[in-house]
Amino acid sequence: MLLITCPHCGPRAQLEFVYERTVDSVVQPHTDPTEAMERLFTRANPRGLDDEIWRHTFGCRAWLVMTRHRTTHAIAAIRAAGPEALP
Amino acid sequence: MTKYSAFGLLRGVFNGQSHWLPAWRDPEPKSNYDVIIIGGGGHGLATAYYLASVHGIRNVAVLEKSWIGGGNTGRNTTLVRSNYRQKPLHDFFEFGLKMWEHLSDELNYNVMFSPRGAMMLGHSDSDMTRLAERGDAMRVDSIDAELLTRDQVAKLEPQLDMSRDARFPIEGGLIQRRGGTARHDAVAWGYARGADRLGVDIIQKCEVTGFVRRGDAVIGVETTRGRIGAGRVAICVAGHSGHVAAMAGLKLPVESQTLQALVTEGVKPMINGVIMSQSLHCYISQSDKGGIVMGGDPDNWPSYAQRGQPMVTQGAIAQAIALVPALSRLRMLRTWGGVTDVSFDGSPIIGPTPVPGLFLNGGWCYGGFKATPASGWTYAHTLATGTPHALNAPFDLGRFARGDTIDENGVGPLPNHR
Numbered sequence: 001m002l003l004i005t006c007p008h009c010g011p012r013a014q015l016e017f018v019y020e021r022t023v024d025s026v027v028q029p030h031t032d033p034t035e036a037m038e039r040l041f042t043r044a045n046p047r048g049l050d051d052e053i054w055r056h057t058f059g060c061r062a063w064l065v066m067t068r069h070r071t072t073h074a075i076a077a078i079r080a081a082g083p084e085a086l087p
Numbered sequence: 088m089t090k091y092s093a094f095g096l097l098r099g100v101f102n103g104q105s106h107w108l109p110a111w112r113d114p115e116p117k118s119n120y121d122v123i124i125i126g127g128g129g130h131g132l133a134t135a136y137y138l139a140s141v142h143g144i145r146n147v148a149v150l151e152k153s154w155i156g157g158g159n160t161g162r163n164t165t166l167v168r169s170n171y172r173q174k175p176l177h178d179f180f181e182f183g184l185k186m187w188e189h190l191s192d193e194l195n196y197n198v199m200f201s202p203r204g205a206m207m208l209g210h211s212d213s214d215m216t217r218l219a220e221r222g223d224a225m226r227v228d229s230i231d232a233e234l235l236t237r238d239q240v241a242k243l244e245p246q247l248d249m250s251r252d253a254r255f256p257i258e259g260g261l262i263q264r265r266g267g268t269a270r271h272d273a274v275a276w277g278y279a280r281g282a283d284r285l286g287v288d289i290i291q292k293c294e295v296t297g298f299v300r301r302g303d304a305v306i307g308v309e310t311t312r313g314r315i316g317a318g319r320v321a322i323c324v325a326g327h328s329g330h331v332a333a334m335a336g337l338k339l340p341v342e343s344q345t346l347q348a349l350v351t352e353g354v355k356p357m358i359n360g361v362i363m364s365q366s367l368h369c370y371i372s373q374s375d376k377g378g379i380v381m382g383g384d385p386d387n388w389p390s391y392a393q394r395g396q397p398m399v400t401q402g403a404i405a406q407a408i409a410l411v412p413a414l415s416r417l418r419m420l421r422t423w424g425g426v427t428d429v430s431f432d433g434s435p436i437i438g439p440t441p442v443p444g445l446f447l448n449g450g451w452c453y454g455g456f457k458a459t460p461a462s463g464w465t466y467a468h469t470l471a472t473g474t475p476h477a478l479n480a481p482f483d484l485g486r487f488a489r490g491d492t493i494d495e496n497g498v499g500p501l502p503n504h505r
Contacts, residue, residue, distance in 0.1 A: 001396055001397070001398065014396070014398075015398055018387075019387060019388035019389070022389075037487070037488055038338070041340045041431055041487040041488070042338040042339060042340050043329065043338065043339070043340070043341065043342045044329070044333070044338060045329030045330070045338075045339070045341060045342055045343055045389065045428075046329075046330070046333070047327075047330050047391050050389070052388075052389070070343070070389055070390055070391045070392075071390075071391045071392055072392070073390065073392060
Protein backbone atom coordinates (compact mmCIF):
# COMPACT_ATOMS: atom_id res chain seq x y z
CA MET A 1 0.00 0.00 0.00
CA LEU A 2 1.23 3.48 -0.81
CA LEU A 3 1.89 6.09 1.84
CA ILE A 4 0.44 9.22 0.32
CA THR A 5 1.25 12.64 1.73
CA CYS A 6 -1.92 14.68 1.42
CA PRO A 7 -1.03 18.37 1.02
CA HIS A 8 -3.62 19.16 3.68
CA CYS A 9 -3.50 16.18 6.10
CA GLY A 10 0.07 14.82 5.89
CA PRO A 11 1.04 11.18 5.34
CA ARG A 12 -1.94 8.82 5.15
CA ALA A 13 -2.52 5.23 3.99
CA GLN A 14 -3.60 4.68 0.39
CA LEU A 15 -6.80 3.12 1.73
CA GLU A 16 -8.12 6.67 2.26
CA PHE A 17 -7.55 7.71 -1.35
CA VAL A 18 -9.27 7.00 -4.65
CA TYR A 19 -7.69 7.26 -8.08
CA GLU A 20 -9.71 9.33 -10.52
CA ARG A 21 -7.92 9.71 -13.89
CA THR A 22 -4.84 11.20 -15.45
CA VAL A 23 -4.37 14.96 -15.63
CA ASP A 24 -4.27 14.90 -19.43
CA SER A 25 -7.71 13.30 -19.62
CA VAL A 26 -9.52 16.24 -18.05
CA VAL A 27 -11.87 17.95 -20.49
CA GLN A 28 -12.69 21.64 -20.14
CA PRO A 29 -16.04 23.06 -21.31
CA HIS A 30 -14.33 24.85 -24.24
CA THR A 31 -12.33 21.80 -25.43
CA ASP A 32 -13.16 21.02 -29.07
CA PRO A 33 -14.89 17.67 -29.71
CA THR A 34 -11.97 15.92 -31.41
CA GLU A 35 -9.61 16.80 -28.61
CA ALA A 36 -12.24 15.99 -25.97
CA MET A 37 -12.65 12.56 -27.57
CA GLU A 38 -8.90 11.99 -27.51
CA ARG A 39 -8.61 13.12 -23.90
CA LEU A 40 -11.55 11.05 -22.67
CA PHE A 41 -10.88 7.85 -24.55
CA THR A 42 -7.12 7.46 -24.81
CA ARG A 43 -4.31 7.33 -22.29
CA ALA A 44 -0.55 7.65 -22.62
CA ASN A 45 -0.40 4.78 -20.09
CA PRO A 46 3.42 4.93 -19.75
CA ARG A 47 5.52 2.38 -17.89
CA GLY A 48 7.16 5.38 -16.20
CA LEU A 49 5.94 8.61 -14.65
CA ASP A 50 2.50 10.07 -15.22
CA ASP A 51 0.46 12.83 -13.57
CA GLU A 52 -2.62 11.39 -11.90
CA ILE A 53 -5.58 12.92 -10.13
CA TRP A 54 -6.42 11.29 -6.83
CA ARG A 55 -8.92 12.25 -4.17
CA HIS A 56 -8.54 12.00 -0.41
CA THR A 57 -12.07 10.61 -0.36
CA PHE A 58 -11.98 9.09 3.12
CA GLY A 59 -10.09 12.02 4.62
CA CYS A 60 -10.34 15.70 3.78
CA ARG A 61 -12.02 14.92 0.43
CA ALA A 62 -9.73 17.29 -1.43
CA TRP A 63 -8.41 16.57 -4.92
CA LEU A 64 -4.69 16.23 -5.49
CA VAL A 65 -2.30 15.66 -8.37
CA MET A 66 0.25 12.91 -7.90
CA THR A 67 3.24 12.29 -10.14
CA ARG A 68 3.88 8.59 -9.72
CA HIS A 69 5.99 5.89 -11.35
CA ARG A 70 3.74 3.17 -12.77
CA THR A 71 6.25 0.35 -12.32
CA THR A 72 8.05 1.15 -9.06
CA HIS A 73 5.08 3.03 -7.52
CA ALA A 74 7.55 5.68 -6.27
CA ILE A 75 5.77 8.99 -5.75
CA ALA A 76 7.79 11.85 -7.24
CA ALA A 77 5.54 14.76 -6.29
CA ILE A 78 2.14 15.57 -4.83
CA ARG A 79 0.42 18.90 -5.09
CA ALA A 80 -3.00 20.23 -4.26
CA ALA A 81 -5.29 20.28 -7.27
CA GLY A 82 -7.08 23.43 -8.24
CA PRO A 83 -7.98 25.19 -11.45
CA GLU A 84 -4.33 26.30 -11.76
CA ALA A 85 -3.02 22.75 -11.36
CA LEU A 86 -5.00 21.35 -14.29
CA PRO A 87 -4.30 22.04 -17.96
CA MET B 88 7.08 -34.47 -33.64
CA THR B 89 5.34 -37.41 -32.03
CA LYS B 90 1.61 -37.49 -31.50
CA TYR B 91 0.67 -37.87 -27.85
CA SER B 92 -1.33 -41.02 -27.17
CA ALA B 93 -1.93 -43.74 -24.59
CA PHE B 94 0.40 -45.92 -26.66
CA GLY B 95 3.18 -43.35 -26.24
CA LEU B 96 2.78 -43.49 -22.47
CA LEU B 97 2.83 -47.26 -22.54
CA ARG B 98 5.99 -47.25 -24.64
CA GLY B 99 7.59 -45.07 -21.97
CA VAL B 100 7.00 -47.78 -19.39
CA PHE B 101 9.64 -49.85 -21.18
CA ASN B 102 12.16 -47.10 -21.92
CA GLY B 103 11.95 -45.10 -18.69
CA GLN B 104 9.96 -42.33 -20.43
CA SER B 105 13.14 -41.41 -22.28
CA HIS B 106 11.66 -41.02 -25.78
CA TRP B 107 9.92 -37.67 -25.26
CA LEU B 108 11.15 -34.81 -27.41
CA PRO B 109 10.84 -31.07 -26.70
CA ALA B 110 7.32 -29.95 -27.58
CA TRP B 111 8.57 -27.01 -29.63
CA ARG B 112 11.86 -25.89 -31.20
CA ASP B 113 14.03 -23.00 -30.04
CA PRO B 114 14.84 -21.37 -33.40
CA GLU B 115 17.02 -18.37 -34.19
CA PRO B 116 14.95 -15.51 -35.65
CA LYS B 117 14.95 -15.33 -39.45
CA SER B 118 15.44 -11.97 -41.16
CA ASN B 119 11.89 -11.81 -42.45
CA TYR B 120 8.43 -13.24 -41.76
CA ASP B 121 5.00 -12.85 -43.34
CA VAL B 122 3.51 -12.15 -39.93
CA ILE B 123 5.19 -11.29 -36.64
CA ILE B 124 3.13 -11.68 -33.50
CA ILE B 125 4.41 -9.73 -30.52
CA GLY B 126 3.57 -11.59 -27.34
CA GLY B 127 3.77 -15.33 -26.67
CA GLY B 128 0.78 -15.69 -24.40
CA GLY B 129 -2.21 -17.89 -25.10
CA HIS B 130 -3.74 -15.36 -27.51
CA GLY B 131 -0.53 -14.82 -29.52
CA LEU B 132 0.18 -18.55 -29.78
CA ALA B 133 -3.43 -19.32 -30.72
CA THR B 134 -3.25 -16.63 -33.40
CA ALA B 135 -0.09 -18.21 -34.82
CA TYR B 136 -1.69 -21.65 -34.71
CA TYR B 137 -4.79 -20.57 -36.64
CA LEU B 138 -2.76 -18.52 -39.12
CA ALA B 139 -0.87 -21.70 -39.96
CA SER B 140 -3.67 -24.25 -39.68
CA VAL B 141 -6.64 -22.34 -41.11
CA HIS B 142 -5.08 -19.76 -43.41
CA GLY B 143 -1.95 -21.65 -44.51
CA ILE B 144 0.34 -18.78 -43.48
CA ARG B 145 3.27 -20.62 -41.93
CA ASN B 146 6.09 -18.12 -42.22
CA VAL B 147 5.14 -16.69 -38.84
CA ALA B 148 7.12 -15.75 -35.73
CA VAL B 149 5.84 -15.31 -32.19
CA LEU B 150 8.19 -13.02 -30.26
CA GLU B 151 8.09 -13.30 -26.47
CA LYS B 152 10.22 -11.10 -24.21
CA SER B 153 10.24 -13.70 -21.44
CA TRP B 154 8.93 -17.26 -21.65
CA ILE B 155 5.66 -18.28 -23.29
CA GLY B 156 2.55 -18.26 -21.14
CA GLY B 157 4.38 -16.40 -18.36
CA GLY B 158 2.17 -13.32 -18.33
CA ASN B 159 -1.56 -13.24 -17.82
CA THR B 160 -1.99 -16.71 -19.34
CA GLY B 161 -0.33 -18.00 -16.18
CA ARG B 162 -2.02 -15.52 -13.84
CA ASN B 163 -5.77 -15.89 -14.31
CA THR B 164 -8.44 -17.92 -12.55
CA THR B 165 -8.92 -20.23 -15.58
CA LEU B 166 -12.67 -19.65 -15.93
CA VAL B 167 -14.36 -20.37 -19.25
CA ARG B 168 -17.91 -19.16 -19.95
CA SER B 169 -19.96 -17.13 -22.41
CA ASN B 170 -22.69 -15.73 -20.16
CA TYR B 171 -22.62 -12.11 -21.31
CA ARG B 172 -25.75 -10.08 -21.84
CA GLN B 173 -24.70 -8.07 -24.86
CA LYS B 174 -24.88 -9.73 -28.26
CA PRO B 175 -21.39 -8.94 -29.62
CA LEU B 176 -19.88 -10.29 -26.39
CA HIS B 177 -21.90 -13.46 -26.00
CA ASP B 178 -21.64 -14.29 -29.71
CA PHE B 179 -17.86 -13.93 -29.51
CA PHE B 180 -17.42 -15.88 -26.29
CA GLU B 181 -19.91 -18.56 -27.32
CA PHE B 182 -17.90 -19.16 -30.49
CA GLY B 183 -14.91 -19.56 -28.17
CA LEU B 184 -16.74 -21.85 -25.77
CA LYS B 185 -17.64 -24.17 -28.66
CA MET B 186 -13.94 -24.25 -29.57
CA TRP B 187 -12.99 -25.09 -25.98
CA GLU B 188 -15.22 -28.16 -26.14
CA HIS B 189 -13.00 -29.68 -28.85
CA LEU B 190 -9.69 -28.00 -28.11
CA SER B 191 -7.91 -30.98 -26.55
CA ASP B 192 -8.69 -33.12 -29.61
CA GLU B 193 -7.80 -30.36 -32.04
CA LEU B 194 -4.42 -29.73 -30.41
CA ASN B 195 -3.68 -33.34 -29.38
CA TYR B 196 -2.91 -31.78 -26.02
CA ASN B 197 -5.03 -32.10 -22.90
CA VAL B 198 -6.12 -28.59 -21.92
CA MET B 199 -8.22 -30.15 -19.15
CA PHE B 200 -11.36 -28.24 -20.08
CA SER B 201 -13.89 -29.12 -17.41
CA PRO B 202 -17.45 -27.91 -18.10
CA ARG B 203 -18.54 -28.07 -14.48
CA GLY B 204 -21.03 -25.21 -14.73
CA ALA B 205 -20.65 -21.47 -14.17
CA MET B 206 -23.28 -20.05 -11.84
CA MET B 207 -24.04 -16.43 -11.05
CA LEU B 208 -25.86 -15.86 -7.78
CA GLY B 209 -28.67 -13.37 -7.31
CA HIS B 210 -29.07 -11.69 -3.92
CA SER B 211 -32.26 -9.68 -4.38
CA ASP B 212 -35.36 -9.40 -6.57
CA SER B 213 -33.61 -6.90 -8.82
CA ASP B 214 -30.59 -9.20 -9.12
CA MET B 215 -32.92 -11.99 -10.23
CA THR B 216 -34.56 -9.69 -12.77
CA ARG B 217 -31.18 -8.81 -14.23
CA LEU B 218 -30.12 -12.46 -14.28
CA ALA B 219 -33.38 -13.42 -16.04
CA GLU B 220 -32.76 -10.65 -18.55
CA ARG B 221 -29.21 -11.84 -19.15
CA GLY B 222 -30.37 -15.44 -19.47
CA ASP B 223 -33.06 -14.44 -21.99
CA ALA B 224 -30.56 -12.44 -24.02
CA MET B 225 -28.34 -15.52 -24.18
CA ARG B 226 -31.12 -17.97 -24.96
CA VAL B 227 -32.44 -16.02 -27.95
CA ASP B 228 -28.97 -16.57 -29.41
CA SER B 229 -29.11 -20.31 -28.60
CA ILE B 230 -26.67 -20.13 -25.69
CA ASP B 231 -27.53 -22.27 -22.70
CA ALA B 232 -28.68 -20.40 -19.62
CA GLU B 233 -30.92 -21.67 -16.89
CA LEU B 234 -32.52 -19.61 -14.15
CA LEU B 235 -32.30 -21.40 -10.81
CA THR B 236 -34.44 -21.18 -7.72
CA ARG B 237 -32.97 -20.88 -4.25
CA ASP B 238 -33.42 -24.61 -3.66
CA GLN B 239 -31.73 -25.53 -6.91
CA VAL B 240 -28.75 -23.34 -6.00
CA ALA B 241 -28.52 -24.93 -2.55
CA LYS B 242 -28.52 -28.37 -4.10
CA LEU B 243 -25.75 -27.52 -6.58
CA GLU B 244 -23.46 -25.89 -4.01
CA PRO B 245 -24.20 -27.22 -0.51
CA GLN B 246 -21.42 -25.09 1.00
CA LEU B 247 -23.19 -21.80 0.24
CA ASP B 248 -24.65 -19.89 3.16
CA MET B 249 -28.37 -20.15 2.32
CA SER B 250 -29.65 -18.77 5.62
CA ARG B 251 -32.09 -15.85 5.46
CA ASP B 252 -29.86 -13.66 7.63
CA ALA B 253 -26.73 -14.28 5.56
CA ARG B 254 -24.65 -11.19 4.75
CA PHE B 255 -25.59 -11.68 1.08
CA PRO B 256 -28.84 -13.67 1.11
CA ILE B 257 -29.16 -15.91 -1.94
CA GLU B 258 -32.42 -15.65 -3.87
CA GLY B 259 -31.49 -17.81 -6.85
CA GLY B 260 -29.04 -17.95 -9.69
CA LEU B 261 -28.33 -18.25 -13.37
CA ILE B 262 -26.24 -21.18 -14.53
CA GLN B 263 -24.43 -21.87 -17.75
CA ARG B 264 -23.84 -25.59 -17.46
CA ARG B 265 -21.35 -25.69 -20.34
CA GLY B 266 -19.06 -23.18 -18.60
CA GLY B 267 -16.23 -24.30 -16.36
CA THR B 268 -12.47 -24.21 -16.04
CA ALA B 269 -9.42 -25.27 -18.02
CA ARG B 270 -5.71 -25.70 -17.37
CA HIS B 271 -4.10 -22.34 -18.17
CA ASP B 272 -0.52 -23.49 -18.90
CA ALA B 273 -1.72 -26.35 -21.07
CA VAL B 274 -3.51 -23.87 -23.32
CA ALA B 275 -0.29 -21.96 -24.01
CA TRP B 276 1.76 -25.12 -24.38
CA GLY B 277 -0.81 -26.89 -26.54
CA TYR B 278 -1.06 -23.97 -28.97
CA ALA B 279 2.73 -23.53 -28.95
CA ARG B 280 3.27 -27.19 -29.84
CA GLY B 281 0.56 -27.08 -32.49
CA ALA B 282 1.92 -23.90 -34.07
CA ASP B 283 5.51 -25.14 -33.95
CA ARG B 284 4.52 -28.35 -35.74
CA LEU B 285 3.10 -26.27 -38.58
CA GLY B 286 6.35 -24.31 -38.95
CA VAL B 287 5.77 -21.26 -36.74
CA ASP B 288 8.94 -19.97 -35.04
CA ILE B 289 8.42 -19.38 -31.32
CA ILE B 290 11.21 -17.07 -30.23
CA GLN B 291 11.50 -16.58 -26.49
CA LYS B 292 13.65 -14.03 -24.66
CA CYS B 293 13.23 -11.64 -27.56
CA GLU B 294 11.82 -8.27 -26.57
CA VAL B 295 10.51 -5.83 -29.15
CA THR B 296 12.16 -2.44 -28.64
CA GLY B 297 10.76 -0.52 -31.61
CA PHE B 298 9.10 -0.66 -35.01
CA VAL B 299 10.76 -0.44 -38.41
CA ARG B 300 8.82 2.06 -40.53
CA ARG B 301 8.63 2.82 -44.24
CA GLY B 302 6.68 6.03 -44.50
CA ASP B 303 3.67 5.50 -42.24
CA ALA B 304 3.71 1.75 -42.51
CA VAL B 305 5.25 -0.73 -40.10
CA ILE B 306 7.49 -3.16 -42.01
CA GLY B 307 9.24 -4.92 -39.15
CA VAL B 308 10.39 -4.77 -35.57
CA GLU B 309 13.59 -3.94 -33.71
CA THR B 310 14.24 -6.52 -31.02
CA THR B 311 16.85 -7.42 -28.44
CA ARG B 312 17.88 -10.12 -30.95
CA GLY B 313 18.16 -7.82 -33.94
CA ARG B 314 15.95 -6.36 -36.63
CA ILE B 315 13.26 -8.61 -38.11
CA GLY B 316 11.22 -7.70 -41.18
CA ALA B 317 7.52 -8.51 -41.47
CA GLY B 318 4.60 -8.23 -43.86
CA ARG B 319 2.25 -7.61 -40.96
CA VAL B 320 2.94 -6.99 -37.29
CA ALA B 321 0.42 -8.07 -34.67
CA ILE B 322 0.44 -6.65 -31.14
CA CYS B 323 -0.86 -9.21 -28.63
CA VAL B 324 0.70 -8.20 -25.34
CA ALA B 325 -2.22 -7.75 -22.88
CA GLY B 326 -1.24 -5.32 -20.13
CA HIS B 327 1.61 -3.86 -22.14
CA SER B 328 -0.52 -2.91 -25.19
CA GLY B 329 -0.19 0.79 -24.40
CA HIS B 330 3.58 0.56 -24.06
CA VAL B 331 4.10 -1.31 -27.35
CA ALA B 332 1.57 0.78 -29.29
CA ALA B 333 3.30 3.95 -28.08
CA MET B 334 6.44 2.80 -29.96
CA ALA B 335 4.36 3.23 -33.13
CA GLY B 336 3.03 6.58 -31.94
CA LEU B 337 -0.41 5.25 -31.01
CA LYS B 338 -2.35 6.22 -27.90
CA LEU B 339 -4.84 3.49 -27.02
CA PRO B 340 -8.13 3.51 -25.14
CA VAL B 341 -6.68 1.38 -22.36
CA GLU B 342 -5.21 1.87 -18.92
CA SER B 343 -3.02 -0.82 -17.36
CA GLN B 344 -4.13 -1.98 -13.94
CA THR B 345 -3.36 -4.89 -11.65
CA LEU B 346 -5.78 -7.77 -11.35
CA GLN B 347 -5.18 -10.19 -8.52
CA ALA B 348 -6.15 -13.73 -7.70
CA LEU B 349 -5.35 -16.17 -4.93
CA VAL B 350 -5.49 -19.84 -4.09
CA THR B 351 -5.88 -21.68 -0.80
CA GLU B 352 -4.29 -24.92 0.36
CA GLY B 353 -5.70 -28.03 -1.31
CA VAL B 354 -8.75 -29.64 0.26
CA LYS B 355 -11.21 -32.38 -0.67
CA PRO B 356 -13.94 -31.40 -3.18
CA MET B 357 -16.16 -28.71 -1.66
CA ILE B 358 -16.98 -26.36 -4.57
CA ASN B 359 -18.59 -28.21 -7.46
CA GLY B 360 -18.62 -25.58 -10.18
CA VAL B 361 -17.77 -21.92 -10.64
CA ILE B 362 -19.55 -19.52 -8.28
CA MET B 363 -19.94 -15.87 -9.26
CA SER B 364 -22.36 -13.17 -8.23
CA GLN B 365 -24.53 -10.59 -9.95
CA SER B 366 -23.95 -7.95 -7.28
CA LEU B 367 -20.61 -8.85 -5.70
CA HIS B 368 -17.36 -9.10 -7.51
CA CYS B 369 -15.79 -12.35 -6.44
CA TYR B 370 -15.55 -15.67 -8.21
CA ILE B 371 -14.80 -19.00 -6.61
CA SER B 372 -13.85 -22.35 -8.06
CA GLN B 373 -11.85 -25.37 -6.97
CA SER B 374 -8.84 -26.46 -8.95
CA ASP B 375 -8.26 -30.10 -9.80
CA LYS B 376 -5.48 -30.11 -7.19
CA GLY B 377 -8.04 -29.07 -4.56
CA GLY B 378 -7.07 -25.45 -3.97
CA ILE B 379 -9.88 -22.92 -3.88
CA VAL B 380 -9.14 -20.30 -6.55
CA MET B 381 -10.62 -16.85 -5.96
CA GLY B 382 -10.49 -13.48 -7.61
CA GLY B 383 -12.11 -10.10 -7.26
CA ASP B 384 -12.02 -6.54 -8.51
CA PRO B 385 -9.08 -4.97 -10.32
CA ASP B 386 -6.94 -2.72 -8.15
CA ASN B 387 -8.50 0.29 -9.90
CA TRP B 388 -5.41 2.43 -10.27
CA PRO B 389 -2.74 2.28 -12.97
CA SER B 390 0.22 0.00 -12.40
CA TYR B 391 2.67 -2.17 -14.32
CA ALA B 392 4.14 -3.72 -11.19
CA GLN B 393 2.55 -7.22 -11.46
CA ARG B 394 1.83 -7.10 -7.75
CA GLY B 395 -1.28 -5.90 -6.03
CA GLN B 396 -2.70 -4.44 -2.89
CA PRO B 397 -3.57 -6.76 0.00
CA MET B 398 -6.67 -4.65 0.67
CA VAL B 399 -8.17 -5.65 -2.68
CA THR B 400 -7.67 -9.39 -2.14
CA GLN B 401 -8.99 -8.91 1.37
CA GLY B 402 -12.21 -7.52 -0.09
CA ALA B 403 -12.59 -10.50 -2.43
CA ILE B 404 -11.87 -12.94 0.42
CA ALA B 405 -14.43 -11.24 2.69
CA GLN B 406 -17.08 -11.63 -0.01
CA ALA B 407 -16.12 -15.25 -0.68
CA ILE B 408 -16.29 -16.11 3.02
CA ALA B 409 -19.68 -14.42 3.32
CA LEU B 410 -20.93 -16.67 0.51
CA VAL B 411 -19.13 -19.86 1.58
CA PRO B 412 -18.43 -19.59 5.34
CA ALA B 413 -16.35 -22.80 5.39
CA LEU B 414 -13.65 -20.99 3.41
CA SER B 415 -12.71 -19.10 6.58
CA ARG B 416 -11.07 -22.30 7.85
CA LEU B 417 -8.61 -22.48 4.95
CA ARG B 418 -5.15 -20.99 4.73
CA MET B 419 -4.15 -18.90 1.75
CA LEU B 420 -1.36 -20.56 -0.19
CA ARG B 421 -0.49 -17.98 -2.79
CA THR B 422 -1.61 -14.67 -4.22
CA TRP B 423 -0.51 -13.07 -7.48
CA GLY B 424 -1.19 -10.16 -9.77
CA GLY B 425 -1.14 -9.59 -13.51
CA VAL B 426 -1.03 -6.44 -15.61
CA THR B 427 -4.31 -6.07 -17.48
CA ASP B 428 -5.06 -3.48 -20.14
CA VAL B 429 -8.45 -2.25 -19.05
CA SER B 430 -10.35 -0.75 -21.97
CA PHE B 431 -12.87 2.03 -21.54
CA ASP B 432 -15.92 -0.10 -22.10
CA GLY B 433 -14.66 -3.32 -20.56
CA SER B 434 -14.55 -5.07 -23.95
CA PRO B 435 -11.56 -6.14 -26.02
CA ILE B 436 -10.10 -4.45 -29.09
CA ILE B 437 -9.22 -6.72 -32.05
CA GLY B 438 -8.49 -5.30 -35.45
CA PRO B 439 -6.37 -3.05 -37.65
CA THR B 440 -4.85 0.17 -36.28
CA PRO B 441 -4.49 3.53 -38.07
CA VAL B 442 -0.85 2.52 -38.78
CA PRO B 443 -0.66 0.45 -41.99
CA GLY B 444 0.74 -3.03 -41.35
CA LEU B 445 0.12 -2.87 -37.61
CA PHE B 446 -2.71 -4.77 -35.91
CA LEU B 447 -3.91 -4.80 -32.33
CA ASN B 448 -5.38 -7.45 -30.06
CA GLY B 449 -5.76 -6.12 -26.52
CA GLY B 450 -8.02 -4.47 -23.98
CA TRP B 451 -8.94 -7.84 -22.48
CA CYS B 452 -9.46 -6.30 -19.05
CA TYR B 453 -10.23 -8.98 -16.48
CA GLY B 454 -11.53 -11.64 -18.91
CA GLY B 455 -9.02 -12.72 -21.54
CA PHE B 456 -8.35 -16.35 -20.71
CA LYS B 457 -11.72 -17.75 -21.74
CA ALA B 458 -11.41 -15.92 -25.06
CA THR B 459 -8.10 -17.52 -26.03
CA PRO B 460 -9.38 -19.76 -28.88
CA ALA B 461 -11.86 -17.21 -30.26
CA SER B 462 -9.35 -14.41 -29.97
CA GLY B 463 -6.73 -16.41 -31.86
CA TRP B 464 -9.24 -17.48 -34.50
CA THR B 465 -10.60 -14.00 -35.23
CA TYR B 466 -7.21 -12.26 -34.97
CA ALA B 467 -5.71 -14.79 -37.40
CA HIS B 468 -8.59 -14.10 -39.78
CA THR B 469 -8.02 -10.34 -39.45
CA LEU B 470 -4.28 -10.72 -40.07
CA ALA B 471 -4.67 -13.11 -42.99
CA THR B 472 -7.36 -11.19 -44.85
CA GLY B 473 -6.68 -7.65 -43.64
CA THR B 474 -10.31 -7.29 -42.60
CA PRO B 475 -12.02 -8.31 -39.36
CA HIS B 476 -14.04 -11.50 -38.96
CA ALA B 477 -17.77 -10.87 -38.38
CA LEU B 478 -17.27 -11.82 -34.72
CA ASN B 479 -14.55 -9.26 -33.98
CA ALA B 480 -15.81 -6.49 -36.29
CA PRO B 481 -17.74 -4.82 -33.43
CA PHE B 482 -14.57 -4.79 -31.30
CA ASP B 483 -12.64 -2.32 -33.45
CA LEU B 484 -10.56 0.60 -32.27
CA GLY B 485 -12.90 3.14 -33.84
CA ARG B 486 -15.95 2.26 -31.75
CA PHE B 487 -15.17 4.82 -29.05
CA ALA B 488 -15.21 7.71 -31.53
CA ARG B 489 -18.46 6.39 -33.04
CA GLY B 490 -20.09 6.17 -29.63
CA ASP B 491 -20.63 2.48 -30.33
CA THR B 492 -19.07 1.05 -27.19
CA ILE B 493 -19.85 -2.45 -25.94
CA ASP B 494 -20.25 -1.56 -22.32
CA GLU B 495 -21.51 -4.60 -20.40
CA ASN B 496 -21.26 -2.70 -17.10
CA GLY B 497 -22.35 0.70 -18.37
CA VAL B 498 -19.59 2.87 -16.91
CA GLY B 499 -18.32 5.13 -19.68
CA PRO B 500 -14.77 6.35 -20.10
CA LEU B 501 -13.50 5.65 -16.58
CA PRO B 502 -12.16 2.10 -16.37
CA ASN B 503 -11.52 2.47 -12.64
CA HIS B 504 -15.18 3.12 -11.89
CA ARG B 505 -16.56 -0.30 -12.69
